[in-house]
Amino acid sequence: MRLNPRWLGLAATVLLAVSGFLAGKPLPHDAAWVTGVCVWFVALLMLARAWWGLRESTRPREVLVTAAIWAAPLLVAPPMGALDVYAYACQGQLFDAGLNLYEHGPSALPCTWLSDVPPLWRDTPTPYGPLWFAISGGVAWLAHGHLIVAVGLFRLVAVLGLVLCVAAAHRLTDGNAALAASPLVLIHVVSGVHNDILLAGFVLAGFAFATRGRSGLSGVAFGLGAAIKVTAVVAAPFAVLLLLFRTNGLCRRAPISFTATAAGAYVLLAAATGHGIGFLGALGSTAQLKQWLSIPTGVGMAAGYVLRAAGRPAAFDTAVAVARAAGFVALAAILLALWWRALRTARRAPGEAADPVLTGAGLALLATAVLGPVFYAWYALAGIAVLAGTHLTGRLRTGVHVAVVALPFLTLPDSLGLATKTKLPGAFLDVALVAVVVYRFVRRRGGTAVPAER
Template sequence: MLQQRPLRTAGQATRGVTGSCLVLVGGLGVSTLPPSSPLLRSGVLDVIRGAQAGRMSALVLVLVGLALLASAWLALCWHVALTGGEDRRDALDLVRFSAMVWCAPLVLAPPLFSRDGWSYAAQGMLARVGLSPYDHGPSALLDGRTATLPDPYRLQGGAPIVQAVDPMWADTPTPYGPLHVLLGEVGAGLTGNPWVLVVGHRLVALAGLVMLAWAVPRLAAWTGVDPALASALVLPSPLMMANGVGGLHNDLLMVGLMAVALVVGVERHWAWGAAVGALAAAVKLPGGLVCIGVALASLPAGVALVTRVRRLAAVAGLALAVLLGLGVVTGLGHGWVEALMVPGMITTPLSLTSLAGGVLDWAVALLGADLPPATFMRIARGLGLVAMGAVAVGVALRWPTGEREAAVAAVGMVAAAFVLLCPVVHLWYFLVLPPFLATLRLGRTAVSALIAVSVTLGMVAPLDSSLHGAYYAIVVACMTLAVLLPVLLLTRRARDRIDRIASSRWLVLQQSPPSR
């Protein structure tokens, strides 16, 4: 019982906070910062960042901090799995409290493991000064003197708002929806300080975490899964802490809105679900996939195909109207639709279709075939998009209707198809999966895999594109991970703990209540 283990729960909270603090301190040594930042004039930080040994030490500090967070999370999940009876409500409060205090040190951190947060700040400023971020990249904020400098010096020599933006995206429009840009524009109207704007964007991302804290227990109650354990698997996980909170990606706000859309669409009315689903798409387009689950759950069981198609069309029509209406009301327009191909400019190793196509291109090149570059990669990416659409259509037309648990599974299925088949996949794309997978009645092996993947994707966050070309850092990070990951996942004690969480007798509480 929770009352009998106060010291243990206090130790978990302290360990998690310590880990977050180490990530914050280490992140200051390895993250990209605007050259004009006052912190860089502090002396000590400048020395650490200017020396190879200092940067490598900071990187190890980040990894140790992430390991402490992962260890605290596993202990928290184990603790919740052992909690039964009336203490389950206290367990849910403990999970929410842990997520809150573990996030707190990261609120003031710079964008970690990616420069996207700095781009968010610049895109908001573009909208604030009357330049559409759907027509211009952050480089449009440069003055005439710095605009003529070669990359990356033109950004570093420009105004603070653009100094830390990744040169790769300096001239590209944003593919994000009008709600994301509007929030950035509001922030830019209050301050031009990029670090303050980054903190503002992180608070917006944390609003998504608050939405998940509200929605996940309700989704779990539909499916008969313990709300406390489902929340523990989602809210304070290493995947969430490293990529959603530390990495400062708008995927966290998107998935929070998706979870809320499914809940209100089922428990209130499908029109509310469609409207909130449109808001999720107005942050990032894949958020609109939740509308499939809203439509299916709002129908009676066993309806005719024509009735199903009508409801799907109604939900899609309302969501599209809200999405396009936001572009008109905000004055931002719909240029983000044309910019959706911007992320596809790069190749990421987590994209299965890009990886398969790249291997085929390499193989035919070895055989001496005279084909244009990336021929098979383009074909594989195209097939992946077709398969993604086929999965979405198949789920929409053939998945059971009138069942809340089936609706959660439907959203999980189409979200998984997106992550697995998308031409470009980053670590933070996986944030869309846990809220829907952790609330399903999964088997022991599947839950164990979810735990292992959450730990791994959180721990490897520093190895994302932010380290491209930094070979010493990559080697140091890999060597450190080779020590930490087995301790967290493969030792006998670790395997026993994960198995105990995955086989918790409190995982399935009761049958899901009938849909309205």
């Protein structure tokens, strides 16, 4: 007898909720915590199996109903996979108190819910944008000291961001609605309440407007996205291509309108909140974290371990810093290559450019996530959401489907990451991955440059 994926997924999210109550907060590793973690992984496997059977569905309404059913148990469970929502709530209190969030962490007030914030973030300024500060401040004001109310309101914001993603993806193409029910979304949006989904929603809306030549509205959407997280600017040049090359000819004014409205939206929010471009200084607030999920950091860690073995332990941090710098150089080259490829497509076939341009933007956002100094599973949300607005096919489709199933396994319900427990093997795994990519690139270039003899 074959089990219906819808009910298998519901059973999985019920078990996930149970694991959240058992091991949702960092506690001593007692029997309840161990049980909760075991339930967590069993439930993730069940959810992955259920979603895998649903992923090819061509009935968006049925998929979205299933997503709502699966999400219901998580809406009443504690946040799982990460506890950033508690930091969001404290940031809202700091904002309401008139403190500069680019200079102060939650302990500066101190926040009412400081004990719920992971120690790492208690003294850490935040790199988010002014719109997110305004949202956080509004949530903290409405919650009036009640943490459960604050979490519920942030969940409402996250779900609205997801709805915006689904609506914009549907306007762009038929959209891949199944991704809205994926384990990545359920764990890190519905449960973990990460603001990356709101960033993704604004970026997708910006692309939806761009495909229709609405340069002003597209610019406003991207400005709002950047006012959540500055990552939105990575995708903005791809929107410019859609606006510049239209089926009815070259439109030179559109990029100017786009840039002016995007900048205007951000500046107005910055002025209204009193938070301008201070995020530039706060962007390095997580740089002290060293985990191998960031490929450059992992490569640097591997080099550091070798140097330690050679009797030079002090060189570990230097190796990581050099590798991260190399990662930024590689990222710049990748972003330029993706944009150049999208430019050539847009110039050659303006009427058919939306899919390849959006694919380039999605890959650019993913590259920015994994080649940055620090990577968490939810950083992939924006790139995957943009790819969901395209007609995914072939290896890329398979890769996205594997990613949304596999990424939730990197965290535990109490927000501890498996990367912190696997630093040594993970670092050398990154080295092997980079070696494979470089080998395949060199082989492909060599094969292209030198035709094979007959």
